[in-house]
Amino acid sequence: MVATRIDGKAFAAKLRDRIAGQVAALKDEHGITPGLAVVLVGEDPASQVYVASKGKQTKAAGMNSYEHRLPDDASQAELLALIGRLNADPAVHGILVQLPLPKHIDEAEVINAIAVKKDVDGFTTANTGRLATGQKAMVPCTPLGCLMLLRDQLGDLSGKDAVVIGRSNIVGKPMAALLLADSATVTVAHSRTKDLSDVVRRADIVVAAVGRPQMVKGDWIKPGATVIDVGINRTDSGLVGDVDYDGVAAVAGAVTPVPGGVGPMTIACLLANTLTACCRANGLPDPQGLGL
Numbered sequence: 001m002v003a004t005r006i007d008g009k010a011f012a013a014k015l016r017d018r019i020a021g022q023v024a025a026l027k028d029e030h031g032i033t034p035g036l037a038v039v040l041v042g043e044d045p046a047s048q049v050y051v052a053s054k055g056k057q058t059k060a061a062g063m064n065s066y067e068h069r070l071p072d073d074a075s076q077a078e079l080l081a082l083i084g085r086l087n088a089d090p091a092v093h094g095i096l097v098q099l100p101l102p103k104h105i106d107e108a109e110v111i112n113a114i115a116v117k118k119d120v121d122g123f124t125t126a127n128t129g130r131l132a133t134g135q136k137a138m139v140p141c142t143p144l145g146c147l148m149l150l151r152d153q154l155g156d157l158s159g160k161d162a163v164v165i166g167r168s169n170i171v172g173k174p175m176a177a178l179l180l181a182d183s184a185t186v187t188v189a190h191s192r193t194k195d196l197s198d199v200v201r202r203a204d205i206v207v208a209a210v211g212r213p214q215m216v217k218g219d220w221i222k223p224g225a226t227v228i229d230v231g232i233n234r235t236d237s238g239l240v241g242d243v244d245y246d247g248v249a250a251v252a253g254a255v256t257p258v259p260g261g262v263g264p265m266t267i268a269c270l271l272a273n274t275l276t277a278c279c280r281a282n283g284l285p286d287p288q289g290l291g292l
């Protein structure tokens with residue numbers, strides 16, 4: 001039996017279509033256009049590609065996209081001043097500061113300067129805390145995309161054994177919070193975890209977010225398990241995930257590919273969060289019905 005290939009690219013395209021319809025209705029019925037501001041500091045080539053792609057998809061969904069580029073040597077004060085202006089701008093419903101930032105800038109301080117209601121990355125301490133305590137939050141895009149794929153594949157996640165490999169603030173920790181909120185039994189594994197393959201073998205759901213090319217092997221996987229690969233590793237043989245796809249697909253029930261899995265969901269969820277932020281700012285009901 002070969003695993004189902006979870007088509008994140010197709011799922012993301014459908015989600016973007018739905019969002020575009022909701023954006024059009026928002027314009028028609030309320031005269032409001034959601035706006036997303038993306039801030040890029042420096043010239044990192046991968047970041048430039050992501051930011052260009054975000055801008056293109058934002059406009060394609062009918063939203064306004066505002067791009068702000070600062071030079072590599074921009075000061076933290078300049079960046080904070082820009083965020084202050086975006087916080088005060090009523091046309092801007094979402095603000096994303098592309099990470100990583102140059103080393104002379106304190107990332108946590110910059111992120112926490114973003115207005116909580118405009119924090120479409122869900123990276124502020126306030127949103128992290130809200131997610132962890134079950135209050136309405138802005139949810140980080142990559143884990144949100146993973147959750148949507150899991151709910152679509154499995155339905156109710158209640159009582160499932162989930163193992164998240166990786167404990168980053170942007171993926172591992174919020175992913176664990178989301179799975180817990182859906183009543184899964186959650187284990188967070190990381191570089192110090194003992195007998196990692198044995199831990200993973202117990203899981204009905206595996207989310208791999210470690211940044212090590214093809215680390216998760218087929219013989220780590222419980223037959224029939226659902227495997228979500230968050231890895232984006234650029235190697236000599238091209239873009240690969242954290243999962244050894246062919247080996248895992250021979251055992252798993254379903255697995256996401258790289259590319260074409262979680263990556264496209266991340267950007268679609270950014271649009272979803274921008275629309276959600278816009279609706280909340282205008283006292284309208286949440287458009288995605290996720291209960292988060």
Ligand SMILES: Nc1nc(=O)c2c([nH]1)NC[C@@H]1CN(c3ccc(C(=O)N[C@@H](CCC(=O)O)C(=O)O)cc3)C=[N+]21
Nearest residue numbers: 096097098099100121141232259260261263264266267
């Ligand atoms: N503030 C902030 N928010 C982010 O969400 C954020 C960030 N900073 N910094 C960088 C990471 C990375 N990230 C990705 C988005 C889309 C793909 C994506 O679409 N990947 C395609 C392939 C793209 C390719 O070929 O390079 C795929 O997996 O199919 C990947 C990675 C968002 N990030």
